[in-house]
Every structure is written in C-alpha cells, then in structure tokens.
Amino acid sequence: MSKIIVVKIGGSTLGSHDTTIDDIVALQQKGEPPIVVHGGGKLITDWLKKIGIATSFVRGERVTDAPALEVVTAVLAGLVNKDIVASINSRGGRASGISGVDGALIEGKIAEPEKGYVGVAVKVNTGIIQALVQAGFVPVIAPVGLNTYERPEGAPNALNFNADIVAGEIAAALGADRLVFLTDVAGILDTSGQLLPKLSSREAQTLLTSGVASGGMIPKVQACLRALSAGGKTCIVDGREPHALLKTISGEYTGTVIATE
Numbered sequence: 001m002s003k004i005i006v007v008k009i010g011g012s013t014l015g016s017h018d019t020t021i022d023d024i025v026a027l028q029q030k031g032e033p034p035i036v037v038h039g040g041g042k043l044i045t046d047w048l049k050k051i052g053i054a055t056s057f058v059r060g061e062r063v064t065d066a067p068a069l070e071v072v073t074a075v076l077a078g079l080v081n082k083d084i085v086a087s088i089n090s091r092g093g094r095a096s097g098i099s100g101v102d103g104a105l106i107e108g109k110i111a112e113p114e115k116g117y118v119g120v121a122v123k124v125n126t127g128i129i130q131a132l133v134q135a136g137f138v139p140v141i142a143p144v145g146l147n148t149y150e151r152p153e154g155a156p157n158a159l160n161f162n163a164d165i166v167a168g169e170i171a172a173a174l175g176a177d178r179l180v181f182l183t184d185v186a187g188i189l190d191t192s193g194q195l196l197p198k199l200s201s202r203e204a205q206t207l208l209t210s211g212v213a214s215g216g217m218i219p220k221v222q223a224c225l226r227a228l229s230a231g232g233k234t235c236i237v238d239g240r241e242p243h244a245l246l247k248t249i250s251g252e253y254t255g256t257v258i259a260t261e
Helices: 020-028 039-049 066-090 127-135 163-174 201-210 215-230 242-249
Strands: 005-009 035-038 095-099 106-108 118-122 140-141 144-147 158-161 177-183 196-202 232-238 258-259
Touching: 005 163, 020 066, 020 242, 035 066, 035 127, 035 163, 039 066, 039 258, 066 095, 066 118, 066 140, 066 144, 066 158, 106 158, 106 196, 118 144, 118 158, 118 163, 127 140, 158 177, 163 177, 163 215, 177 215, 196 201, 201 215, 201 258, 215 232, 215 258, 232 242
Parallel strands: 005 035, 005 177, 035 140, 095 140, 106 144, 177 232, 196 258
Antiparallel strands: 106 118, 144 158, 232 258
16 A cells, blocks of 8 residues: 555546546546545435435534434445445456444544434544455445444444544545545635635645635544645545546646645
8 A cells, every 4th residue: 555545536526527436447447446435415315305304414424313313324324335336347447445433443432412322533543445455456445433432321333533633534544645535615715706726734734724625624634734744745626626536646737725834
C-alpha cells in the first residue's frame, strides 16, 4: 500500500450519468486502487419516510434512535454498499463491500446523547482494509461501526457513524496520501456564494468557528483537518463533474483544496 487514496462518495453524486465508478475502476487498473467510503443519507431519509419515522439533524448529523438505526444499518451496509460494489464489479473492477463492524474496523462510543445512537470513532483497526487491498480488491466501506467504549446498558452493538468523519479517520489511520470528497456542490463557498479554491488548515478552522461552513459541510471540513494532521492532501470537489476523481488525482483540482499552509 505505497500510495493510499481514500475517496468519500455520497449517494447524491451517483446517478445514471455519473463517472465515479468508472474512475474507481480505472484507478484500480492503473495499480492505484482507492479505498472508498460511502454515505447514503438521502436514501436513508426516503426509507425512514416510507415507514413513518421522522428525521432530524444536529450540527449536520442525523439523530438516530433505535428504529432509525435499524434502517440506517440496512440501507448503508445493505442497499447502498452492495449497489456500489456490484457497479464496480460489473464494469471490470474488483471490489468487496464491508462496514465498520467488519474486522472491528471502526470502534467507537456514543458521541452525544442528543444525537442518539451516533458514534464517534475511538479506534481504527485497518487490518481488514490492508488485507483486501493486498488481495486485489477495492474496499467499499459503509459507515456503521462497533459500540465498544463506555457502552450504556441496553445500548446496541452497532452505531451510526458520519461517513465524512469515518473517511477522515481512516485516511489518518492509514497515513493516506489523499483524501478526496466527491460531493454535489462545487466545493466550499464563501458568504457571497463564491468558490474558495484553496484554504489553509487555519482558514478552514475559521470557517467552522464562524459558521460559514455549515450543515453537511461541517463534518467534511473536520475530516479534512483530521487527514491533514497525518500528512495527507485533502480536497472537496464536485462529483457531478465528468471524471472529477481522475482529474483530481492527476492534479486538476476543480473544487476546494485544504492544505496545511
């Protein structure tokens, strides 16, 4: 694992004309297999709505009670994960789908009681990722992990983790060269709606504390800062653009790059 690329993809960036899967296959065939972390928030919301469970968010993260956790696990580790794996394999790649539960990849604890069964990562065990990559597979990771630490009596074995945060923790644990977020926006925008093409880690932190970075962008920026702390390069790009992933890896950045300086 000489060159490690962690890619976080959201369900909203995957559509009938999307090139992300093709880019993942192309990177694998070039000998640069990425490690893929995915979300699936929109589909989770759709399924929760179907069965009459209300959805709410606190600081960009879904509040997850026991019934919602069952849906989150089924959708993320089942529907979304296997659809991505099937798409990669059907286009000539080799992928294997796992969650943070498998191989005890993500061990954590309940983050904040007001968010319900949402986890914060305490330990990342990368053995299963390394084994899959060495065996020739692209790991495709669903952000459901173990409830290991400070577990209250009666609490479930698994927790719902924010996919952006998981991507940052995995990138940091592996010492990844790059962490790439493929999103459904152009990148990080300023208060007037203009794209910020490059930020230092200090400037990114200021966007968090000032509230300019809000909603779902908060965990993405936090994850970038986490990956930067381990020496990686990070960026948030528009995954709807054709071959955005390949362009980013080749140095043709179209979104926001967050660097140490």
